[in-house]
Amino acid sequence: MSAERRSDPSPESLPARDRPASGSRRKFLQAAGCAAVATALTGCKHLTMEEFLQHNFRELNKEELRAIIARLEKEYSAKFGKTVTVGTEPPMKGVVFGYALDLSRCIGCRRCVYACVKENNQSRDPQIQWIRVLQMDKEEGVNIRHADPYYDPPLVPQEGHFYMPVQCHQCKNPPCVKVCPVKATWQEPDGITVVDYNWCIGCRYCMAACPYGARHLNWGEPNLPKEEMNPVTHYLGNRPRAKGVVEKCTFCIQRTRKGLYPACVEACPTGTRKFGNLLDPQSEIRYIIENKRVFLFKEDLNTQPKFYYFYGV
């Protein structure tokens, strides 16, 4: 075996000055290793050495993080022709985010879908949308077999139907996190499940595990027009993604960790969407859970969503 390996860099196949003469085997292996890394890097279109060797977000120290953020901001600013910021706002203490959606109010106008795309820099083409609005049959109730996401009548709401937007439920017991083989996705202390786009290998196990269809893969090179790009981003949220990584709703982490409502809440014309801190007894979300008829979607799977559907009437 060792003889074979030694014979691998056959002296004949190499230029005379690189010929592994006695004692220079280590040097040769180093050179070969570098060449292998270089080949790997040239194989990946836009991957720099720093990116290639970057650690998981949760393992970064302050120094490394600062360097990475600086690199990303420079890269994105150059690519989109405007000053892009990449935030790393940490979770707030004593906050676990919850979301409530009033099924008796939603009219299915899809304003939330496009507000989300605009805020979170999803690829326009190939199309990625984090919110999917299902048109349901009133006679059937919440029955996924009678759900139509492709409805397109001239006006909504349609007679005999109700509308149920579905997005990431930010489960307390997230199956997507459990299946990730590289720990590229995890649940933050404020309850938001996030993805480190630089660590994701695009295996799509999480997409298979999610019962809500909330995760989306960038099958192609994301196409995000410069003028539509939202320059206020978060590392774990809406910063531009690359081809081959999975992305999902983060409750607009770049907004909510600063105290703002998510973009979908702001966009909804009917006041269907409610958001707040589950640990604050005075919050709207707690009032809803304590006073309204609330249900969890696919509760039987024990995913324990922090996304509550309710009937406000």
Next chain:
Amino acid sequence: MAEKAPHAHAGGSVSRKARLGVALLLGAAVATLAAAGCSWAQTPLSQSPEAKVRQAKDSPAAAGADAAGGQDIQVPPPPFTEGIFPCTQCHDGKTVKLNTTPRKLVDMHDDIVLKHGPSRWCLDCHSAEHRDQLHLVDGQLIDFSKSYLLCGQCHGDKLRDWRVGVHGKRTGEWNGKKQYLLCVHCHNPHMPHFKPLKPLPPPLHPAEINIHEGGRP
């Protein structure tokens, strides 16, 4: 024994007085409790810090105007048709004479379609004497900026939900300053049913997404 008799008598009178006092005290306590319960019922959110902030912030503007006794809520100005307010521009008692007979309007405001409840007409909500104000059923005058009190007379459950931020749209900060809207920002008070909207385009079917071409075929 004879000496003791007046004592006994006096003692009896004291205990009667004491009993009366206790009864009075009890009555007062009950009254206080009832009053407390009543005020709590009127302002279900008065405990919340947010509500307190709102109250404090709005106290100069409030000035006893919130007739229903609830705390004031900061809202943007009502969505008047341009140039229509103040109503006293025309309804000053001279240019337009007061006519309280329910009738179909012809020369002015004939664009308003009243589709709100069975048999209503203008002066059920608009004050006849104070044209720049509205009035509640008990005759109490309120400003247009407090019209939610008027709506809440019938839609009490909605008003309750609106106050706590469940009915209606909230924007701003989930843990701080919120922007409320008046009922009339979303519901036309004359025909309050929410208007149907044109939905934005549906998502592409997976078959329509062609990633090899970089997008839609």
